Amino acid sequence: MNNSSSYPIDLDFIATESADRVLENEQFRRFLGTYIGNLDAIVQELNLQISAKVDCTACGNCCRSLMINVTRQEANQLADRLGCSFSALKETHLEESMGGQLIINTIPCHFLKDNKCTVYEDRFAECREFPGLHRNGFRDRIFSTLMHYGRCPIVYHLIEELKGITNFTVQNKEHA
Numbered sequence: 169m170n171n172s173s174s175y176p177i178d179l180d181f182i183a184t185e186s187a188d189r190v191l192e193n194e195q196f197r198r199f200l201g202t203y204i205g206n207l208d209a210i211v212q213e214l215n216l217q218i219s220a221k222v223d224c225t226a227c228g229n230c231c232r233s234l235m236i237n238v239t240r241q242e243a244n245q246l247a248d249r250l251g252c253s254f255s256a257l258k259e260t261h262l263e264e265s266m267g268g269q270l271i272i273n274t275i276p277c278h279f280l281k282d283n284k285c286t287v288y289e290d291r292f293a294e295c296r297e298f299p300g301l302h303r304n305g306f307r308d309r310i311f312s313t314l315m316h317y318g319r320c321p322i323v324y325h326l327i328e329e330l331k332g333i334t335n336f337t338v339q340n341k342e343h344a
């Protein structure tokens with residue numbers, strides 16, 4: 169475990185790590201699928217420790233790279249905050265899928281300024297939940313979590329710590 173006061177946010181580094189560790193992380197995904205320990209408890213404890221030492225305001229990479237789903241209720245709440253109608257907000261900030269799902273119509277998100285969310289109190293559930301490491305059922309989300317390994321420093325550091333805690337070892341490293 170990192171005992172320093174912070175974990176580094178080096179987005180170029182974790183992107184490179186992600187590319188270099190594709191096969192290793194695939195092995196780790198399969199390894200975790202058969203791991204018999206209490207993964208939720210381990211991951212949630214790691215998440216508490218690591219999230220406290222990662223400054224999201226110095227990162228903002230999720231807001232710059234994810235497509236954000238928005239519920240109708242959230243859109244109405246935000247429209248109220250911005251002093252406009254739902255229709256006006258939709259016209260300028262949202263798209264609607266064929267299935268009726270609302271999404272923010274730009275990546276990066278409209279509301280990110282200087283790496284800070286300008287609608288923080290009214291940010292959407294998807295923003296609040298990301299990267300979701302506090303939730304139960306991690307075992308069912310290993311694949312989707314690893315998709316964010318090269319994007320989110322919290323995920324990157326947690327996965328690397330988790331490899332150590334679970335005594336994961338890479339097989340045939342030169343091919344991993």
Ligand code: SF4
Pocket residue numbers: 230231236277278279280281284285286287288291292295
């Ligand atoms: S609403 Fe705020 S937290 Fe959500 S993606 Fe946009 S800037 Fe980020």
Ligand code: SF4
Pocket residue numbers: 222223224225227228229230231298299319320321322323
């Ligand atoms: S949740 Fe992850 S990607 Fe988003 S700002 Fe925090 S460290 Fe960066």
